Amino acid sequence: MLQREGLSGTDSNPTTPILELRNVNKTFGSVTALRDFHASVALGEFVTVVGPSGCGKSTLFNMVAGLEEPDVGGILRFEQRSVHASDLLGRVSFMPQRDLLFSWRTVIDNAILALEVEGVPRKAARAEALRLLPEFGLAGFADHYPHQLSGGMRQRVALMRTFLFKRELMLLDEPFGALDALTRAMMQRWLLDVWQKNRRTILFITHDVDEAIFLGDRVVVMTARPGAVKLEQRVDLPRPRSPDIVTSPAFIEIKRTLLAAIEEESMKSFTAATSTEYAQ
Amino acid sequence: MSRLLRAPSREVQRGLIGGLMLLGGWEAATRLFKLPAYVLPPVSGIVEAIVERRAALLAAAGYTASEALIGYAIGCAVGIGLAMLLALFPRPRRAFVSMATAVNSIPVVGYAPLLLLWFGTGIASKIAAVAFAVSFVVFISTLSGLDRVDKRAVDLMRSFGAGKVSILWRLQLPTALPLIAAGMRVSTVRSIIIAIVVEMLGAYGGLGWVIYQAVMQIDFVQVWAAIFVASAISLLFFNLIGLAEWKLVFWR
Numbered sequence: 001m002l003q004r005e006g007l008s009g010t011d012s013n014p015t016t017p018i019l020e021l022r023n024v025n026k027t028f029g030s031v032t033a034l035r036d037f038h039a040s041v042a043l044g045e046f047v048t049v050v051g052p053s054g055c056g057k058s059t060l061f062n063m064v065a066g067l068e069e070p071d072v073g074g075i076l077r078f079e080q081r082s083v084h085a086s087d088l089l090g091r092v093s094f095m096p097q098r099d100l101l102f103s104w105r106t107v108i109d110n111a112i113l114a115l116e117v118e119g120v121p122r123k124a125a126r127a128e129a130l131r132l133l134p135e136f137g138l139a140g141f142a143d144h145y146p147h148q149l150s151g152g153m154r155q156r157v158a159l160m161r162t163f164l165f166k167r168e169l170m171l172l173d174e175p176f177g178a179l180d181a182l183t184r185a186m187m188q189r190w191l192l193d194v195w196q197k198n199r200r201t202i203l204f205i206t207h208d209v210d211e212a213i214f215l216g217d218r219v220v221v222m223t224a225r226p227g228a229v230k231l232e233q234r235v236d237l238p239r240p241r242s243p244d245i246v247t248s249p250a251f252i253e254i255k256r257t258l259l260a261a262i263e264e265e266s267m268k269s270f271t272a273a274t275s276t277e278y279a280q
Numbered sequence: 281m282s283r284l285l286r287a288p289s290r291e292v293q294r295g296l297i298g299g300l301m302l303l304g305g306w307e308a309a310t311r312l313f314k315l316p317a318y319v320l321p322p323v324s325g326i327v328e329a330i331v332e333r334r335a336a337l338l339a340a341a342g343y344t345a346s347e348a349l350i351g352y353a354i355g356c357a358v359g360i361g362l363a364m365l366l367a368l369f370p371r372p373r374r375a376f377v378s379m380a381t382a383v384n385s386i387p388v389v390g391y392a393p394l395l396l397l398w399f400g401t402g403i404a405s406k407i408a409a410v411a412f413a414v415s416f417v418v419f420i421s422t423l424s425g426l427d428r429v430d431k432r433a434v435d436l437m438r439s440f441g442a443g444k445v446s447i448l449w450r451l452q453l454p455t456a457l458p459l460i461a462a463g464m465r466v467s468t469v470r471s472i473i474i475a476i477v478v479e480m481l482g483a484y485g486g487l488g489w490v491i492y493q494a495v496m497q498i499d500f501v502q503v504w505a506a507i508f509v510a511s512a513i514s515l516l517f518f519n520l521i522g523l524a525e526w527k528l529v530f531w532r
Contacts, residue, residue: 065439066438067438104454117440
């Protein structure tokens, strides 16, 4: 009986990796964005990535989204197979920092963009998106245009577009970075809710340590540039997580560890800073 | 539609008032200084002439307008089409753009005799001249419109597995639409001017031909009547395209 519980315990912490990076380097001219980067993400896991500005987080994401190849010698494995980054185009659902909604498309037509690209007939795609609108807090807004929406709503449309591109692995690059604190907290809870229902693998970049702990099963702290993994921290807080968990001792303990690591790296990148490093 | 029926905006009102003042001043000056008609006929005389000769002027206007419109349509299609092709296959872009710019810098009057030689004195030569000039403007504005696309949006499309054609159709063309429309709007007036200029060099009809004939007969009221009609169709054309632009690029 006890053993069984132990087994199901490991089941809820799945170890089948969907994504693995080994010895990954990426240089742009004289700048090394990533050096000897190792990471792996398990199926169904919610992994958050934090690190100082300009540490190569976005380079990492662009690579996993298939937009940039790692330097020769780096190993990229997806669904247990070695792949080129470009093989990942169309196989990972990617949400960039800015919402990048198309101003000439309505909410519903923005949401179905990826489905349309895949060749799903518009009518079917729209019907599918319409059913999802209430869950994304957009009920009644199907025919609005992006300029008529608030920042939080635009972000939800962008998330919906990413969700409708049904891929096992989702990459979210600071999706709530531009939102005010209140909206942000609401969006975090909402995202956890949606994730718990759909159970997809999420890799999530953020600047915000609280956000990283609150959302993640595991937090990856990156070093200052060149980016590498500084620290990996499991977050064993029970789910579903309520907002007041951020004041619990366990949360604060994790936060202390992470902050210390980030502080060290931030100092490094600050002292090494040239003016170019401030440009995101 | 409701916005069309509303009272004209302040800008439109000012424009109308300005136009009326200009015409009023013109009328007053010709009467006050007793200017001879070959220097400057009074507005009332020109309007009278337009009403009197309306059948001939209308026929000429229709002739010129159809040349300009056909040439304009061909020019827009060619300009947009070429820019799209270069967006898909960018290799010859630089060579092509500098060649087009060089050819376009030759004034119409320079090559119009050649067009008359190649396409005849009928409407074909005018259509060719208009199409050529319009296609260049629309080509350049479409090209820069397609360039304005946000690289991050392109990356997003690529991450969805979209190919070049899909990106062009779903992202680049809509992004370029405001600039394409602006180029098309500017080209309206140019198309009428070019049709008239080429007509003056040789034609069987049209406003340019009317003007040329009237000059030969020292009938300056007729010249002015034709000019008035030409500017009326230019304004109409310009505003129709402007209206279409305003409807189409609704998100600005």
